[in-house]
Amino acid sequence: MTEAGRPADMARTFAQKALARAAGEVAVAVGEIVDARPDIALSHDNTAPIAEIWRQFGQDRVVIPERMAVTLDHAVPAPTVRHARNHAEVRAFVAEQGIGHFFEVGRGICHQVLSEEAIVLPGDLVLGSDSHTPHFGWLGAFGAGVGRSEMAVLWATGELWLRVPESIRIRLEGTLGEWVTTKDVALTLIGDLGADGALYRSVEFDGRAIAGLSLDSRAALVNMMAEMGAKNAYMAPDEDVFRYLAGRLLTRPGRRKSRGSEPGETSGKVADRLRERALYPDACAEYVAEHVLDLSSVQPRVACPHQVDDTVGVCELESVRIDQAFIGTCTNGRLEDLGAVHRVMAGRRAAPGTRMVIVPASSEVWNEALARGWVADLAAAGAVFGTPGCGPCMGNHLGVLAPGEVCISSANRNFQGRMGDRGAEIYLASPAVVAASAIAGRIVHPREVTE
Amino acid sequence: MNGPVKIGRPFRGRVFRYGDHVNTDVIFPGRYTYTKSRPEEVVPHALEDLDPTFAGRVRPGDVIVAGWNWGCGSSREQAAVCLRYAGVGAVIARSFGRIFYRNALNNGLLAIVCPEAVDALEEGAEVEVDLEGSAIRCGDIAYEFSPFSPAVRSMINAGGLIEQTRRRLAEG
Ligand code: SF4
Numbered sequence: 001m002t003e004a005g006r007p008a009d010m011a012r013t014f015a016q017k018a019l020a021r022a023a024g025e026v027a028v029a030v031g032e033i034v035d036a037r038p039d040i041a042l043s044h045d046n047t048a049p050i051a052e053i054w055r056q057f058g059q060d061r062v063v064i065p066e067r068m069a070v071t072l073d074h075a076v077p078a079p080t081v082r083h084a085r086n087h088a089e090v091r092a093f094v095a096e097q098g099i100g101h102f103f104e105v106g107r108g109i110c111h112q113v114l115s116e117e118a119i120v121l122p123g124d125l126v127l128g129s130d131s132h133t134p135h136f137g138w139l140g141a142f143g144a145g146v147g148r149s150e151m152a153v154l155w156a157t158g159e160l161w162l163r164v165p166e167s168i169r170i171r172l173e174g175t176l177g178e179w180v181t182t183k184d185v186a187l188t189l190i191g192d193l194g195a196d197g198a199l200y201r202s203v204e205f206d207g208r209a210i211a212g213l214s215l216d217s218r219a220a221l222v223n224m225m226a227e228m229g230a231k232n233a234y235m236a237p238d239e240d241v242f243r244y245l246a247g248r249l250l251t252r253p254g255r256r257k258s259r260g261s262e263p264g265e266t267s268g269k270v271a272d273r274l275r276e277r278a279l280y281p282d283a284c285a286e287y288v289a290e291h292v293l294d295l296s297s298v299q300p301r302v303a304c305p306h307q308v309d310d311t312v313g314v315c316e317l318e319s320v321r322i323d324q325a326f327i328g329t330c331t332n333g334r335l336e337d338l339g340a341v342h343r344v345m346a347g348r349r350a351a352p353g354t355r356m357v358i359v360p361a362s363s364e365v366w367n368e369a370l371a372r373g374w375v376a377d378l379a380a381a382g383a384v385f386g387t388p389g390c391g392p393c394m395g396n397h398l399g400v401l402a403p404g405e406v407c408i409s410s411a412n413r414n415f416q417g418r419m420g421d422r423g424a425e426i427y428l429a430s431p432a433v434v435a436a437s438a439i440a441g442r443i444v445h446p447r448e449v450t451e
Numbered sequence: 452m453n454g455p456v457k458i459g460r461p462f463r464g465r466v467f468r469y470g471d472h473v474n475t476d477v478i479f480p481g482r483y484t485y486t487k488s489r490p491e492e493v494v495p496h497a498l499e500d501l502d503p504t505f506a507g508r509v510r511p512g513d514v515i516v517a518g519w520n521w522g523c524g525s526s527r528e529q530a531a532v533c534l535r536y537a538g539v540g541a542v543i544a545r546s547f548g549r550i551f552y553r554n555a556l557n558n559g560l561l562a563i564v565c566p567e568a569v570d571a572l573e574e575g576a577e578v579e580v581d582l583e584g585s586a587i588r589c590g591d592i593a594y595e596f597s598p599f600s601p602a603v604r605s606m607i608n609a610g611g612l613i614e615q616t617r618r619r620l621a622e623g
């Protein structure tokens with residue numbers, strides 16, 4: 001921690017700025033260990049086991065109830081008595097401790113729900129006992145995953161040590177072609193750089209192409225950086241992000257109070273304050289690696305079992321027969337994803353012997369898909385729907401796989417045994433490729449079933 | 452169940468070798484993460500989907516030697532806890548998934564980055580791991596690793612993150 005390494009006027013990465021703010025320092029150097037105070041501490045179904053650890057500290061009250069967010073999402077509605085008992089313990093803890101933000105079974109996946117509810121804002125530090133906490137980088141926040149014991153310590157002390165990571169810059173240029181999504185961008189990056197290509201690092205996206213990406217597709221890309229080993233990921237927030245959050249803050253007065261906004265504020269005023277709070281890396285900040293990716297060069301990609309960085313172009317796989325197609329998760333269970341599935345599947349039918357399972361990422365996504373008539377069309381095409389939440393993503397329930405079965409999924413992990421039996425195989429792809437494969441009964445490019 | 456080995460002092464054990472990118476799903480399967488948390492519940496499932504014979508063979512002080520990115524994937528702490536309570540004293544790898552790395556040290560399981568040892572140590576080899584001396588010894592050869600910071604060593608010697616925090620809070 002040399003003085004030379006941390007003058008306040010030195011060019012800094014996003015990670016340096018965000019962790020300096022969370023630690024109450026003017027500036028921090030890469031490699032420095034800081035005691036950070038997160039704006040939001042996130043936990044989900046694992047809240048009960050964390051509470052059990054926390055009780056060993058002998059405290060009556062957690063010290064940061066208003067900064068805690070708890071979502072029941074990983075196995076919902078409870079599939080077994082043990083899960084039900086776990087949920088009951090979580091509810092009792094939330095009531096006993098007066099936890100600030102609690103979301104019941106069916107509201108959706110923690111990362112999606114905290115985004116929709118405008119609980120996480122640009123420039124925030126979010127620590128979550130979930131490995132996809134880097135997700136919140138799509139809002140310009142610093143999100144990192146921690147373990148259960150660390151979360152318990154955070155509840156008891158309000159802070160946790162973090163090392164200021166080295167950063168990688170990824171500049172996005174150009175526009176996506178037809179049937180190409182940010183899932184394909186993520187799989188291309190992970191295939192090129194490896195599943196540990198960003199280990200311990202902050203992945204910071206910038207470039208002109210971001211303005212052309214929808215909010216849903218930004219979230220998908222940032223979310224997937226967890227699969228490259230990133231500590232956190234970040235995308236420079238723009239007016240689209242400020243407008244999205246401002247609209248939501250205005251309809252949630254309690255939220256505005258807890259995050260310090262004024263009663264009677266207009267949406268423009270709220271957006272102004274979000275803009276002021278946002279953090280951007282300095283132009284000449286130091287990165288350990290810099291990459292440029294032209295989005296127009298990306299093609300639909302698929303990750304093969306059992307490694308997310310074992311990727312190939314979809315056209316190289318066309319003899320792979322599938323038993324199940326799965327749409328959902330914090331990566332690709334949003335409205336845009338269901339829209340892509342609708343575009344491919346409406347008026348067609350899933351192949352005989354192929355199951356199509358859809359689990360929306362949140363109740364908001366589900367309601368909107370219902371209102372647009374997509375759910376009816378997709379049900380007619382043979383899809384079955386699960387309660388908003390994580391669904392079969394981690395092999396808990398609602399669509400687990402038998403030995404020898406093959407699934408193509410819009411999720412983020414294809415580890416052996418992840419979705420059920422260890423003898424099953426999982427391929428990862430964009431929602432459009434998953435939907436097209438459901439129609440064909442084998443892995444295909446969406447073009448093949450729509451033209 | 453074997454129970455944990457004390458890692459503050461040098462300990463000895465045998466090498467179990469595994470490959471690159473071994474993820475937390477195969478170290479401790481996701482299908483158990485919300486129903487099993489206690490040491491006695493998690494130990495029988497240690498490495499279940501990677502090496503079903505592991506939990507029956509491992510003894511206190513044994514070490515895992517692996518390649519790149521050991522413990523990538525989920526944040527589940529049982530991945531570290533199940534190994535520690537099965538008796539594993541250290542995982543020696545080329546690199547670690549970052550949450551596993553934190554979870555391991557917080558639970559008193561040594562996570563050691565030492566590529567030379569990974570290159571050299573064979574399945575079944577007898578090794579001694581010395582935290583204070585920052586070395587892994589096998590026969591006459593010693594493989595050194597960068598010392599853990601004083602803060603990490605004092606946490607380990609205090610019995611892990613929870614015990615250390617408990618004492619700190621009790622002292623006010
Ligand atoms: S959807 Fe899957 S990856 Fe996302 S939080 Fe849930 S279990 Fe984790």
